[in-house]
Amino acid sequence: MAETYNPILSTENLGRRGLLQRPPILEPGVALVCSGNGKPLLTLLQGQKTLTWGEACWGYNKLYRVDMTEHPLDFQCDVPCKGDAFKFHAEITFRCSVRDPEVIVNRNVTDVAQWIKSSVEEMMRIISRKYDVKESGNAEIEMRGTVNKAIYESGFNLSNFTLKLSLQQEVADWIRSQTRIQEEIQLEKSKQYLIIEKTQFEIEQEEKKAELEQKRIERQQELENKLRLKKLQAKLQHQELEQRLAQQQADFELKIMEQKTKFYSSMLQSGNLQLLALQLAQNPEDVRAILQALNQQKQIEREHNIKILRTLLDADVVEGWQLTEVGKRALQELIGVNEMPQPVLQDSEATSSERQEDSSVAAEVSLDSQSNISSEPIWEDNEE
Structure with missing residues (x-):
């Protein structure tokens, strides 16, 4: 993959053309940009009407041939993370073509990769400082849209654009160690939490068991008291019935004795x-x-x-x-x-x-x- 290319293929002085020379010919993938004599730039693409001999001789004095074809490019750079303690390593690949030949001529862009890299890198640095070293994914998402817009405004079209952020090896090792430590801490916290939850659950179970036992004892005591009361009532009723029966028996015997006494007294008197x-x-x-x-x-x-x-x-x-x-x-x-x-x-x-x-x-x-x-x-x- 090419590192860069020059989009301006050639420059020609139209004032030196002779009377017998033919006007410029439009070729595929090449745009003609004419300038001179204080006139605005004129861009000619394939399929459009070319310059007349008079325009080529007296209307414009310079002719730029600009490459409109796609070229694969890639570049790498390091951008700082949040706090500037660590850096993201960025790898960018894309296919680039000139979108506006006049911008290329006005800015005299002769090194496409350098031109794009300078503007893109500055934009990426602004974005990367928003994100922590562990947030490379979110940083990539925001950078893609911003970089596309920046390259488009520079006068180029992009296709097959990829942007990948990675960490330096020592940073990756440090993050892995910190992540492992955090995982161990979190695991230990989870264990402690589980132990606390288990202890609380056991305490709650013991409290519930004690409460149930207390209720059972109270219920048993209540039943025993009721049974004791019923026994006492039954005993009292039995004693009362016995007393009534004894009294009735005594009354009956007394009545029998009185009747016998009256009976025998009547016999004796008669x-x-x-x-x-x-x-x-x-x-x-x-x-x-x-x-x-x-x-x-x-x-x-x-x-x-x-x-x-x-x-x-x-x-x-x-x-x-x-x-x-x-x-x-x-x-x-x-x-x-x-x-x-x-x-x-x-x-x-x-x-x-x-x-x-x-x-x-x-x-x-x-x-x-x-x-x-x-x-x-x-x-x-x-x-x-």
């Missing part, structure tokens, strides 16, 4: 001793009720006799011999009040011995009843 003996023989457990009834009846009779005796004494209607007899009987009655009645039967199971004693108890009851009955006429005779 004198149905045989029926009483038969009843006791069939129900020996009722002996206690009979004894209680007899004791009550005796107590009532004693109180009645004492009351009558007091009435007679107060009225002074009792004779001496009657007083002696009455006094004895009253004394016997009073002595009977102070003596405790001996139980006829012991509380035990209904055995054969109890059955044998039933007859004697019945006889004793019969004798007591007869004595009570026979005593009443005596009081009536005395009163009379």
Whole structure:
């Protein structure tokens, strides 16, 4: 690939042309630029009308042949990075052709590569200082558009343009080492972050576990308290029911005893001793009720006799011999009040011995009843 080329192929003095010389001929890929006598430049391309003999002799005095064909070019340069600590290495390749021959003639461009490089390099330096050494890709993107515009304004057309930025070897090595260090630091940070996250997760799990355990314990305690309360309530209800049942049982037994007492008292008062003996023989457990009834009846009779005796004494209607007899009987009655009645039967199971004693108890009851009955006429005779 050529390093550069001169776009102005030749220069000719038109004033030296003779009368017999032919006017300039237009060739492919070549533009004719005429100047002189204070007139503006005139550009002639293939396919256009060429100069007349008079214009060539008296209108213009110089003729420039400019190369319009494409030429491959390339160049390299170093441009600074942001901060000017490091540099980008730029490699540029393109195919170049003259766009405006008049600009080439006016600026007398004879070295295309040098002309383009000077303007392009200055433009690239302005752009490269915006980017850090690690941002070569972004710098390339901005430089391509800017360089194309700069070359176009210089009077050239570009095709197959490429621009590549790279770093110097020591800079690349330094960047790689820094990148590796940063990656290691980032990896270490990631590890530390993972460790912290794991620790926090474990702590949260432990807290949740402790909270669940606390809730379980509280729930268990609550259930135990409820169960204990239910047991206590059930126990109290059971005790209350037992008390009610015992009270009902006692009330029932008391009512039965009262009924038995009334029943046997009626037998005793009516004198149905045989029926009483038969009843006791069939129900020996009722002996206690009979004894209680007899004791009550005796107590009532004693109180009645004492009351009558007091009435007679107060009225002074009792004779001496009657007083002696009455006094004895009253004394016997009073002595009977102070003596405790001996139980006829012991509380035990209904055995054969109890059955044998039933007859004697019945006889004793019969004798007591007869004595009570026979005593009443005596009081009536005395009163009379």
